[in-house]
Amino acid sequence: MTMLRLPSEVSVREVGPRDGLQNEPPVPTEGKVALIDGLSQTGVKRIEAVSFVHPKAIPQMGDADEVWAKIAKNPDVRYSALVPNSRGAERALAAGFREIEVVVSASDTHNRKNVNRSTEESLEDIKAIIALAHKENATVEVVVSTSWGCPYEGDIAVDRVLDVASRALESGADALTYGDTTGMATPTRVEALVTGTQGRMPDVYLGLHFHNTRGTGLANVLTALQLGVTNFDASVGGLGGCPYAPGASGNIATEELVHLLEDMGVATGIDLERLLLVAAEAEKLVGHELPSQVLRAGPRTRTTPLDA
Amino acid sequence: MTMLRLPSEVSVREVGPRDGLQNEPPVPTEGKVALIDGLSQTGVKRIEAVSFVHPKAIPQMGDADEVWAKIAKNPDVRYSALVPNSRGAERALAAGFREIEVVVSASDTHNRKNVNRSTEESLEDIKAIIALAHKENATVEVVVSTSWGCPYEGDIAVDRVLDVASRALESGADALTYGDTTGMATPTRVEALVTGTQGRMPDVYLGLHFHNTRGTGLANVLTALQLGVTNFDASVGGLGGCPYAPGASGNIATEELVHLLEDMGVATGIDLERLLLVAAEAEKLVGHELPSQVLRAGPRTRTTPLDA
Numbered sequence: 001m002t003m004l005r006l007p008s009e010v011s012v013r014e015v016g017p018r019d020g021l022q023n024e025p026p027v028p029t030e031g032k033v034a035l036i037d038g039l040s041q042t043g044v045k046r047i048e049a050v051s052f053v054h055p056k057a058i059p060q061m062g063d064a065d066e067v068w069a070k071i072a073k074n075p076d077v078r079y080s081a082l083v084p085n086s087r088g089a090e091r092a093l094a095a096g097f098r099e100i101e102v103v104v105s106a107s108d109t110h111n112r113k114n115v116n117r118s119t120e121e122s123l124e125d126i127k128a129i130i131a132l133a134h135k136e137n138a139t140v141e142v143v144v145s146t147s148w149g150c151p152y153e154g155d156i157a158v159d160r161v162l163d164v165a166s167r168a169l170e171s172g173a174d175a176l177t178y179g180d181t182t183g184m185a186t187p188t189r190v191e192a193l194v195t196g197t198q199g200r201m202p203d204v205y206l207g208l209h210f211h212n213t214r215g216t217g218l219a220n221v222l223t224a225l226q227l228g229v230t231n232f233d234a235s236v237g238g239l240g241g242c243p244y245a246p247g248a249s250g251n252i253a254t255e256e257l258v259h260l261l262e263d264m265g266v267a268t269g270i271d272l273e274r275l276l277l278v279a280a281e282a283e284k285l286v287g288h289e290l291p292s293q294v295l296r297a298g299p300r301t302r303t304t305p306l307d308a
Numbered sequence: 309m310t311m312l313r314l315p316s317e318v319s320v321r322e323v324g325p326r327d328g329l330q331n332e333p334p335v336p337t338e339g340k341v342a343l344i345d346g347l348s349q350t351g352v353k354r355i356e357a358v359s360f361v362h363p364k365a366i367p368q369m370g371d372a373d374e375v376w377a378k379i380a381k382n383p384d385v386r387y388s389a390l391v392p393n394s395r396g397a398e399r400a401l402a403a404g405f406r407e408i409e410v411v412v413s414a415s416d417t418h419n420r421k422n423v424n425r426s427t428e429e430s431l432e433d434i435k436a437i438i439a440l441a442h443k444e445n446a447t448v449e450v451v452v453s454t455s456w457g458c459p460y461e462g463d464i465a466v467d468r469v470l471d472v473a474s475r476a477l478e479s480g481a482d483a484l485t486y487g488d489t490t491g492m493a494t495p496t497r498v499e500a501l502v503t504g505t506q507g508r509m510p511d512v513y514l515g516l517h518f519h520n521t522r523g524t525g526l527a528n529v530l531t532a533l534q535l536g537v538t539n540f541d542a543s544v545g546g547l548g549g550c551p552y553a554p555g556a557s558g559n560i561a562t563e564e565l566v567h568l569l570e571d572m573g574v575a576t577g578i579d580l581e582r583l584l585l586v587a588a589e590a591e592k593l594v595g596h597e598l599p600s601q602v603l604r605a606g607p608r609t610r611t612t613p614l615d616a
């Protein structure tokens with residue numbers, strides 16, 4: 001087996017409480033707290049817990065301060081908050097977060113629809129956010145959304161994405177994540193953007209955030225693994241839909257990712273059986289079936305009794 | 309982009325009318341005929357149309373003769389029938405099929421549950437089926453099911469699968485397909501079995517049949533493509549479930565496969581938009597939502613109007 005060169009371990013970031021719940025009907029604060037606390041006992045090392053956005057824009061995240069105050073902070077877990085702008089960054093820092101993700105879209109159209117300003121304006125704001133955060137000893141990860149395509153503009157040129165990412169790094173970003181906002185990535189596109197990044201920004205701490213909107217999520221992960229990427233976002237149960245395609249899937253499901261990786265000998269540190277219990281709870285929390293296949297079928301190691 | 313070495317084209321076999329419908333509640337004969345006829349206009353070159361099994365075992369396929377008699381035979385399409393034993397092969401040949409697939413399980417336990425005899429007994433029968441078919445100028449493909457694991461036995465050793473496959477080829481089989489009956493394959497397991505096959509049976513016409521029960525289907529396809537495999541089964545809409553896991557997905561969805569391949573520059577000859585119309589009809593036929601993500605979200609090229 002010499003073809004598939006895979007890393008020995010990867011770091012999974014659980015984004016269900018934020019990216020997942022943000023795209024589901026609102027759930028009670030206590031449910032969010034229980035979800036995050038359940039996740040923090042699975043062995044996952046990073047959880048994107050909340051976002052600090054205007055509650056009129058995204059009512060699902062209106063209780064971010066309360067959620068953060070109530071969760072049991074597991075010292076083995078790094079919790080992060082996503083922010084759309086300086087105001088959100090100030091709130092996240094004031095709440096005590098020391099890991100901030102700030103999002104900017106490679107698509108100008110998407111950025112305007114999302115935060116009502118141009119990509120350029122967001123990049124300027126990011127510079128200010130980074131300065132602010134570093135003063136508080138917090139780190140800032142820049143998430144470049146629509147990195148593999150925009151639901152309005154269609155394809156986004158690799159060079160455009162690389163330019164936006166480079167600008168963020170020049171402004172002092174500590175890490176970079178490419179977001180496949182509406183599941184438009186495919187393996188050859190992943191290869192093009194990742195190798196382009198490795199060429200222009202060889203030292204970057206790079207994460208990838210795939211949505212499974214068109215079923216390509218795990219094939220994209222496999223490609224990225226072969227290119228040496230070791231940081232991936234996923235959401236428990238596959239929580240979260242696609243706002244542009246009713247009924248379509250959201251993030252890749254954490255159980256599917258862990259199941260795939262562990263079977264291939266790529267360690268995640270996550271206890272799959274424990275994670276599946278949390279996924280079942282997540283399903284109850286949102287009140288509908290979640291797209292995770294491993295939640296439905298069970299892991300491949302779960303055999304059927306012969307007399308069944 | 310030098311890492312992903314992909315073939316320039318692949319041959320997709322549509323198995324929705326057989327493997328799909330066999331695992332769905334029964335549908336009327338006319339619906340099956342319309343489904344097959346719709347598929348034969350999409351550009352797909354191979355369709356697994358029916359199976360000749362005992363109607364008490366699989367009532368869904370009880371009208372195989374009638375379906376076959378009624379469909380419009382597109383001369384550009386190769387139609388095949390799946391059979392479990394000699395009796396089924398005789399019926400398929402009498403009906404006029406000149407491409408027969410015969411299934412044998414690498415798992416003895418699964419083979420006994422499926423056809424009430426040992427793998428060894430099925431292999432002996434296959435020898436007789438091949439002789440019979442070749443006399444009628446028909447070809448026989450042997451499908452080795454549970455090639456990546458058995459729902460009862462768990463893992464199946466690669467050597468066991470290779471032994472069963474070799475026996476079939478020695479008996480004169482014209483082609484070989486490995487079936488991932490309950491979606492237990494992952495990329496490293498695909499690599500192990502495919503490279504093992506290429507080592508022991510370098511000249512075999514090899515096809516792969518993945519189920520997406522645990523979300524790994526397209527990652528498995530990607531791995532196989534990188535190893536040079538160019539024949540894949542898929543079912544329109546992702547028709548068909550998993551008999552061992554209620555609610556779990558069946559075959560990989562043809563639209564998802566075509567969408568992935570075509571975007572990567574791997575030609576299938578299939579018109580995706582036309583296929584999506586057939587998938588929507590398939591959904592009406594079975595009366596419930598099908599798992600195909602591309603059916604739900606549309607292809608990545610389908611953008612949203614800005615004022616939406």
